[in-house]
Amino acid sequence: MNDFRWQSPSLRRPLRVAVLMSGGGRTFQNLLDRSRMGALFAEIVLAVADRECGGRQRAEAAGIPVRLIPRRRFDDGESFSEAVFAACEAADCDVVAMAGFLSLLRIPDRFAFRVMNIHPSLIPAFCGPGFYGKRVHRAAIERGVRVSGCTVHFADNEYDHGPIILQRVVPVFDEDTPETLAARVFEQECRAYPEALELYAQGRLAFRNGRLFVDR
Structure with a gap:
């Protein structure tokens, strides 16, 4: 729809970010390191992994809350996606950053323009x-x-x-x-x-x- 308009919010506080990952977690580590060094005005508030992976271990070692939500435990993409976004919502995140996340998500309307890859x-x-x-x-x-x-x-x-x-x-x-x-x-x-x-x-x-x- 060409008449649709959207503008990202201008925040006066750190951006609250949830990171989704399936692999080693290098991108997660980069975002975390930059945020903690002050090079990125953001806070990593949650890490979500869809399988056992190195990224989950990195997050746990860094003291970041982690949710393991295996795709195989869900019968369909809709219920899996809802579980992922419910976790992100509970963490009160502003943005979801996909970082080597291999599972296809069904993005709910309330997260439109809030999920990056x-x-x-x-x-x-x-x-x-x-x-x-x-x-x-x-x-x-x-x-x-x-x-x-x-x-x-x-x-x-x-x-x-x-x-x-x-x-x-x-x-x-x-x-x-x-x-x-x-x-x-x-x-x-x-x-x-x-x-x-x-x-x-x-x-x-x-x-x-x-x-x-x-x-x-």
Whole structure:
């Protein structure tokens, strides 16, 4: 609907963030470290894991409240999603940050424009079901692209879809492997996600005329 308008809130307090993860938790750790160093005006108030993973262990070691909500325990995506967002709501979070979260979520209306995701490619390239981790970088190298990067976007009910907040670009070299390209992209992910969260908390994200804008 092109007449729909939305503006992120301008907060005078730290942004309250819930982080969803399925893997090792490097993105979670980056957000946590930056928030605790004062480089990100945010507080990680909850970590949610959909399986046993290194990310859960990182959160527990850091003293962050953790909820383990295994996808396999739910008969359908609707009930699983409701359990995840009920936990986020109970933690009184402002924003949900997906950080390598592999389960597809059904985002309720009350969380519209409150769920972010980061993907290690320049969406719409190399994204969607099956494109995660080093699979993304292997596909980029095999296709012969000269640049890759990462994308932070608002999540909707499709994989790696929804309004794009920002992208960061890196070169792809002839000698790259999936591992070397992944490392270069991750360096930019560590900058892009905190920047996107800051833009949200500063009230600088606006959706109008069917597109998302960053107000300068």
